[in-house]
Amino acid sequence: MTPQCEASSATIAPESPTFSNRKAVWILVALVSFWAIEILLLQHFTTFPEASIPVGRAIKDACRRLLLNVAACTVIACLMRGWALRISFVVGLIATNMLVVYASYFGSPLSWPVLSSQWREGLAVSDHGVSLINWKVFGIALLALAVKVVLANAVKQNPLPRRTTMKWACVAGGIYLLFAVSLAAIHKPIRLIHMGAPEYIYGYAVAWTAEAISFDNDSLLKEALAKAEDKSDLLSKTEEPLLLSDKVAIVQVESLDFDVIQSNVDGVPVMPFLRELQNQSMRYSVKPFHNTGSSEADFSMLTTATPNGRVNPFQIYGFPYDNAFPWLAKERGYAPIAFHGNTGEFFHRRKAYSQMGFSKLYFTEELEPLEVTGRWDHELLNFSADLLQKATEPTLHFVITITSHGPFDRLSEADREIYSQPSNVQQRYLNSMRYVDRALERYIEQLPDGTTVVMYGDHESNVEGYSGSTTHQDRVPWLIYQKGSDLSAQQNSISSGLALSGELSQLDMVCYLRDRLANTPLSASRIAAKNADSRTSLK
Known part of the structure; x- marks a missing residue:
């Protein structure tokens, strides 16, 4: 080989080991940096610090999370290779969309107490979760x-x-553990974080670990009891006295927005019955409780309390129900009965309801032998109306509907009255609301004259774009109606502007309703029934 050829061969020789290693290091640094920043953005957009957080503190918090992210990504990238590493990317894609959907829907980050205690309920409504995916976010994550x-x-x-x-994995892992422990246990202990969310301070992995270690049932119970002390007399001081009748029906309607009652399709009301009924009712625009799930709505209704906001309230063991709304109803001479088209185990309602004083519970387990399909609102409501008609004693029904639960695709083609072939979630939602309106119309037609009916949405639908109004976004309606009467004339909060201002919370409403029940005098039949119960207990 000539010297010229030898020089040429040297020119195209493989890269030296030193240069190759340096290149590999830079590629690994790029992967770790990109991944860590991606996670930082996810943390930023799905966690919620207090609104007044100073810029300097926000930067410090972000730097802490970024350091943890870099350490964690370094460990994974160094330990995993090939398909294992790619699978971790796919898991991250799924987690990203799950966290974004949860944060968008509930307005709070997904916490470990919620994840660990409500994953079964989450799986049960996973079809709704899929329908809430933000496809722009999904595309960016992809x-x-x-x-x-x-x-x-x-x-x-x-x-x-x-x-x-x-x-490198060992060094990064050591840094991660040392920094995470010092941050969550010493520098910013999780028990002292009262504003914002621990997921914002630490990131999800550290926060969830700290929550699993630090948050036990006793601490949750203590917090729940403290929140339950809050009460409101705002409406009781505002409205004229309202006496409940001997027949009372309280209906919690799934995903009923305030704006949908006023919505039209091609000039025709979506809910013509409720729109007409509200003109004879006391009506309110109310901020619902919806931090962890729909169970917060019935919890607040039945306990006259603010939910804890961290976990399904019915799953906090030891919470006292001896002063619940059904017990008060019994004291006032009513027979309180609960109806729900789902199972008693869903959100652990059965155990809690059984301690609240209900005379009878009708969940799926009790309804199916009676050939009542609870997932269809019209069947559940017809069953309630039939029992109220036949009742010979003062009776109070508490009914939870579920047909209009997202993704709003439960209706058969025969029940799709507005859009026979809906092409988007807005059309499916409006179809569902028309169905609910028809079911409620038949229900109230069957109720005895004089029956007091309370209807409210358990939470907003989270469906946007079906109405031109955004005035009452994130608000649900409350309607109080007495069949055969016009209660609208005596509603002082309408003329003052309070009722529809959006300032009222569900706590304001449930405290008002409890106050009305407590101040409703016993009728002769209820006095007789109460005396009979007293004689029976003495025997």
Whole structure:
């Protein structure tokens, strides 16, 4: 070989080990940095610090989370190779969308108490969760996954010695553990975080671990009892006295927005019955409780309390129900009965309801033998109306409907009155609300004259774009109606502007309703029934 050829061969010789290693390090640094920043953005957009947080503190918090993210991503990228690393990217894609959906729907980050105690309920409504996916976010997350895969392939083509990556993983893991423990246990103890969310301070992994270690039932119970002390007499001081009748029906309607009652399709009301009924009712625009799930609505209704806001309230063991609304109803001479088209185990309602003083519970387990399909509102409401008609004693029914639960695709084609072939979630929602309106119309037609009917939405639908109004966004209606009467004339809060201002909370409403029940005098039949119960207990 000539010297010229030898020089040429030297020019195209393979890269030296030093240059190759340096290139591999830079690719690995790029992968870790990109991944850590992606997680930081996810943390930023799905966690909620207090609104007045100073800029300097926000930067400090972000730097802490970024350091933890870099350490965690370094451990994973150094320990995992090939398909294992790619699977971790896919898991991250799923987690990203789950966290974004939850935060968008509930307005709070997904916490460990909720995840660990309500995953079964989450799986049961997973179809609704899928319908809430933000496809722009999904597309961005998918693009980020592709970038990570490209970088991971580059790392694979330029591998570092296994001994080197193991050493880096150990160092990064040590930094992560040391910093996480010092942050969550010493510098910013989780028990002292009262504003914002621990997920914002630490990131999800550290927060969830700290919550699993620090948050036990006793601490949740203590917090729930403190919140339950809050009461409101705002409406009781505002409205004229209202006496409840011997027949009372309280209906909690799934996903009923305030604005949907006023909505039209091609000039025709979506809910013509409720729109007409509200003109004879006391009506309110109310901020619902909806931090962890729909169970917060019936919890507040039945206990006259603010939910704890961290976990399904019915799952906090030891919470006292001896002063619940059904017990008060019994004291006032009513027979209180509960109806729900789902199972008693869903959100752990059966155990809690059985302690509240209900005379009878009708969940799926009790309804199916009676050939009542609770998932259809019209069947459940017809069953309630039939029992109220036949009741010979003062009776109070508490009914929870579920047909109009998201993703609003439960209706048969025969029940799709507005859009026979709905093409989006807005059309499906409006179909569901028309169905609910028809079911409520038949229900009230069957009720005895004089029956007091209370109807409210358990939470907002989270469906946007079906109405031109955004005045009452994130608000649900409360209607109080007495069949055969016009209660609208005596509603002082309408003329003052309070009723429809959106300032009222569900706590204001449930405290008012409890006050009305407590101040409703016993009728002769109720006095007789109460005396009979007293004689029976003495025997």
